[in-house]
Amino acid sequence: MTTTEPAGPPPRRGRGRPGYDQAAILRAAVELFNRKGYDATSMGDLAKELGLTKPAIYHHVTSKEQLLGQALDDALDELTAAVTAASGEAADRTAHERLREVVRRSVEVLVAHQPAVTLLLRVRGNSEVELAALERRRWLDDRLAALVADAVAEGALRDDVPPTLVSRLLFGMVNSLVEWYRPDGSYDRAMVADAVTAIAFDGLARHAS
Amino acid sequence: MTTTEPAGPPPRRGRGRPGYDQAAILRAAVELFNRKGYDATSMGDLAKELGLTKPAIYHHVTSKEQLLGQALDDALDELTAAVTAASGEAADRTAHERLREVVRRSVEVLVAHQPAVTLLLRVRGNSEVELAALERRRWLDDRLAALVADAVAEGALRDDVPPTLVSRLLFGMVNSLVEWYRPDGSYDRAMVADAVTAIAFDGLARHAS
DNA sequence: CCTACCGATCGGTAGG
DNA sequence: CCTACCGATCGGTAGG
Structure with missing residues (x-):
């Protein structure tokens, strides 16, 4: 990670003019x-x-498109790390446990890297850079769908809805965070992650317990 | 509604040149x-x-922006009708029942008017037309949030997550439909509406029953 | 000679 | 409904 200074006037370096990196x-x-x-x-x-x-x-900077590409790569690197960290190395954990962890980690990435992820979720494929990003994104979606399918096959998730549909709705909910989440808003990261996980797995209805 | 012909070559009208309306x-x-x-x-x-x-x-057509405005108005008219039809005239139905109906109707509008709604959900507020659409959209979001709050107050929905957060996640899931739903795909309208309602209210976890 | 920039303008294309 | 264009602005680069 690079040093993340709060937004504001450009830092003065040495005795030259103000400079941006x-x-x-x-x-x-x-x-x-x-x-x-x-x-x-x-x-x-x-x-x-x-x-x-x-x-x-x-x-x-060499071009406008390069700026886009770097942001998209940032977002994709983070999401890929989240998915592989949680879904890899099966063996000792159920698919259901790994899915819950992927959801939680995804929420955390969305919140921590919201600007880049927001950009990623809006890409339309209008250039080579965008098409490459869409391909990496599709790879992630496939991994997530496979994980959901495993959790269904395991008997942990409901089987009255097709797994691909479950996957799309689940991550549609997760991804919708970028539309409204504000780091300075009322909800902190953990609260949002808890809410998403609770609603996704247990539903909105009041518990029987 | 205007006549909806399948996409294809422009219809011939009378003996003139091919014409679009x-x-x-x-x-x-x-x-x-x-x-x-x-x-x-x-x-x-x-x-x-x-x-x-x-x-x-x-x-x-008078301008590019006019085309955008018409599509956004179409989408907003349909969504407004869905929300007012289901959430108005309280009295004889619980907030929980009305919320379920709003979710179902919203899914149906998204599927039936997907192109216009997709456009609406991507609006950034870059012009007067877009700002007006965002304002109408905010009005809808407020109605939905109020309905969720009523259902929580009623005791029908879980109260461990703030109602505004519940509302955002619920309709985030619903709205995510526009990203992948294809009318000629594997899922028909009713199936998607059922899946969304089931997952939203009862969760992904397998039922105890 | 380096860095960090500026005023001016390039070839093309936008909506109209 | 076309050919022929406009004022302006686009992403990107020239010399200094």
């Missing part, structure tokens, strides 16, 4: 891409946001 | 907006899709 530009770009949409955001918008000129941005 | 152009536009994103779709793309020239499109 690649990471700071990427953060600002992702924030803008999410607020306005990738295509609706111009490099001029990004420059204005940073208080730079457009050419100054190209001193740090 | 506003509704046909709107359908094609919404399909493109969803496939590539609104901003990434040019009016030239739409013209090519329809086999027309760009100016020919402007014979039927």
